[in-house]
Amino acid sequence: MKRIFSLAFLLIALSLLSCATAKPCAPCEAAALPTVATPVKPAPLDRYERRLITGGAQNEVMTLVTNDTPAGDSFLREKAFDIDPDDPLLQLLRSRMLETVKKAPGVGVAAPQVGISRRAAWIQRMDKPEKPFEFYVNPRIDQYAPEKATGWEGCLSVPAGFGSVERSTWVVVAHDVAGKGRVSERIDGFTAVIFQHELDHLDGILFVDRKVPGELMPKDAYYEMRRKEKEAAAQKEKQNEK
Numbered sequence: 001m002k003r004i005f006s007l008a009f010l011l012i013a014l015s016l017l018s019c020a021t022a023k024p025c026a027p028c029e030a031a032a033l034p035t036v037a038t039p040v041k042p043a044p045l046d047r048y049e050r051r052l053i054t055g056g057a058q059n060e061v062m063t064l065v066t067n068d069t070p071a072g073d074s075f076l077r078e079k080a081f082d083i084d085p086d087d088p089l090l091q092l093l094r095s096r097m098l099e100t101v102k103k104a105p106g107v108g109v110a111a112p113q114v115g116i117s118r119r120a121a122w123i124q125r126m127d128k129p130e131k132p133f134e135f136y137v138n139p140r141i142d143q144y145a146p147e148k149a150t151g152w153e154g155c156l157s158v159p160a161g162f163g164s165v166e167r168s169t170w171v172v173v174a175h176d177v178a179g180k181g182r183v184s185e186r187i188d189g190f191t192a193v194i195f196q197h198e199l200d201h202l203d204g205i206l207f208v209d210r211k212v213p214g215e216l217m218p219k220d221a222y223y224e225m226r227r228k229e230k231e232a233a234a235q236k237e238k239q240n241e242k
């Protein structure tokens with residue numbers, strides 16, 4: 001009996017020793033490998049976002065979030081998350097945002113302006129014939145021109161009025177394109193200003209944060225100023241014809 005116990009003890013001792021000295025088993029080796037960062041898939045739309053998007057048909061506008069209430073202002077100051085380009089609700093969001101910007105009317109709209117804190121925006125391509133609206137998924141500005149110019153800006157989310165903002169004269173924008181992955185493009189002129197304004201929205205920045213110091217010009221006064229400018233230009237053209 002005593003011999004059996006000592007034999008068992010010896011076997012256990014030997015097996016422990018072999019475990020300690022043996023090469024790591026497969027799972028241990030796998031765990032020892034350095035971790036490689038994988039691209040993070042954007043979080044799916046949450047229940048609140050899905051309800052907002054599906055709250056109307058594809059030709060129905062969405063309610064604009066404005067900065068004239070504390071809740072609206074704080075929502076517009078949030079940094080937007082990426083959106084899954086394959087999300088089944090993206091097409092409905094895209095369609096309803098287009099209705100919204102065309103009806104407003106505006107030259108661009110970002111998803112946070114319709115209550116969806118995601119990186120997506122419609123931008124009117126003033127630099128292309130017919131000036132089409134184009135939809136951008138997960139856009140980011142990779143490069144800003146060092147040259148800057150100042151121009152008037154207004155915003156569908158800022159009812160108080162217009163202000164002068166200094167912007168880069170061109171930018172390089174990257175965004176997701178179905179079937180192509182990430183695509184990069186240089187944008188010039190007024191369209192570059194629209195990109196900077198709309199993509200600022202995705203980072204929780206409003207034009208009022210960047211405008212030159214001073215009061216905003218109320219919208220009515222701004223439109224009147226524009227009307228007078230057009231009138232003066234037309235008169236000048238008439239005089240030149242004489």
Ligand SMILES: [Zn+2]
Pocket residue numbers: 154155156157197198201
């Ligand atoms: Zn805006």
